[in-house]
Amino acid sequence: MDTLFAVLHMCIFPGGVFALTLGFFFKALDRRVEARLQRRVGPPLSQPWLDMAKLLTKETLIPKTACRPAFLLAPIFGFTGMAVCAAFIPVPGVFDGLFNMGDLLVLFYLLPIPAMAIMLGGSASSSPFGAVGFSREMLMMLAYETPLLMILLAVAMLVGKGLHGGDWGAEFSLLKIVSWQQHTGSLGFNPVMIPAFLAYLIFLPGTMGVLPFDIPEAETEIIEGPLLEYGGPLLALFQVTSALKTFVVLGLGVALFFPGTISEWWPVNLLWFMLKCLGLMLLSLTLVKSATGRFRIDQAFRFYVTVPTGLALCSLILVWVI
């Protein structure tokens, strides 16, 4: 029975259908708001679905020199990772998350899977652009995973101190992190955690691979790098993965920093959750994307290992000392 429930949660709510719909809606809104900020009209809100329909009707070309199994499996690998990941995200007041023990650690291990899928696909495509994209993706991953780990540790240690007192240790259960914040106030308003929240805001564009950090898939330099050889349904799968990842990282941000609820009734809480995700996205992805150019890979790497890592380290030390 538990297994059945787990599968349902992965397929319908909050993973699968729900996460995909929300992710696509966010992606469309992101493009639309960006267009409005640049005083354009922008595409309709159904655009990601239309893109999907288009990609499903296109033919799939596989390069002769590509490593066929890896090339075909990479998008499926990434999609599966994110589909499982989406079920871990607690929707405050509606859903508690699929597993309630140490799921923060599991999330940390699952989050890099789409990036790894892109790396796998890029290197299997046998294209030199794919190889360049592979190395850039790897560097970016090393750069943005460090601050993420520190942010998660800071949150876990603060909540662990609050829950167990003294030096008892960190709390890696998302459910407990959320419920503790609902009782004592959101961490996003806690002065100790503000640097960590800022670091999370900077982490978002890096992990989503959007401007100014879309270096691995820079279409004007390395013609979309690892995704260069993908087309048709396989590319559609990469887009689905990206939409799911949008949901996952935004939902994780809300769970870590602003998990408050405003009502006893779950539809209101669901809407409130979506609004918070939306706010997070507009702040950290859309606004930044519509106003910046692209970093070079060395600049981006240096930026990530200094600014967000430093901010997250600040929070970590403050949590430890106080």
Added chain:
Amino acid sequence: MSLDKMLKKLSVRSPWLFRINAGSCNGCDVELATTACIPRYDVERFGCRYCGSPRHADIVLITGPLTTKVRDRVLRVWDEIPDPKVTVAVGICPISGGVFREGYSIEGPISRYIPVDVNVPGCPPRPQAILEAVVLARSIWMKKLGVEA
């Protein structure tokens, strides 16, 4: 209506554009770039997106008179684009050679090598003309898919 037909009908609302520069003077390329970017002629409202990879393209915009040096490369890139695709020749150069016509290094017009679906004459063409070409290309794409609007 079958699912396949429905997908095809929806798919023309998401044309991804790909630019090939076949030895162009860059005038038409600048025109293409601004057509997408500047507010007044926003091409994204048709669901268009410039893509970097020929594998993702639906509508190919070719500029330039097709010089001897780039001929084979242009043909190779064009071959990499998955079917169904629509080819648009932007500017007078790919149509007739323009000012470079009968030059020693000019292999054009481009329709000698590639079936061109839409011609957009002009040096460079006006943005409105390019937008109209994209819309026209969309209806040709629909015909190629075998669905009517």
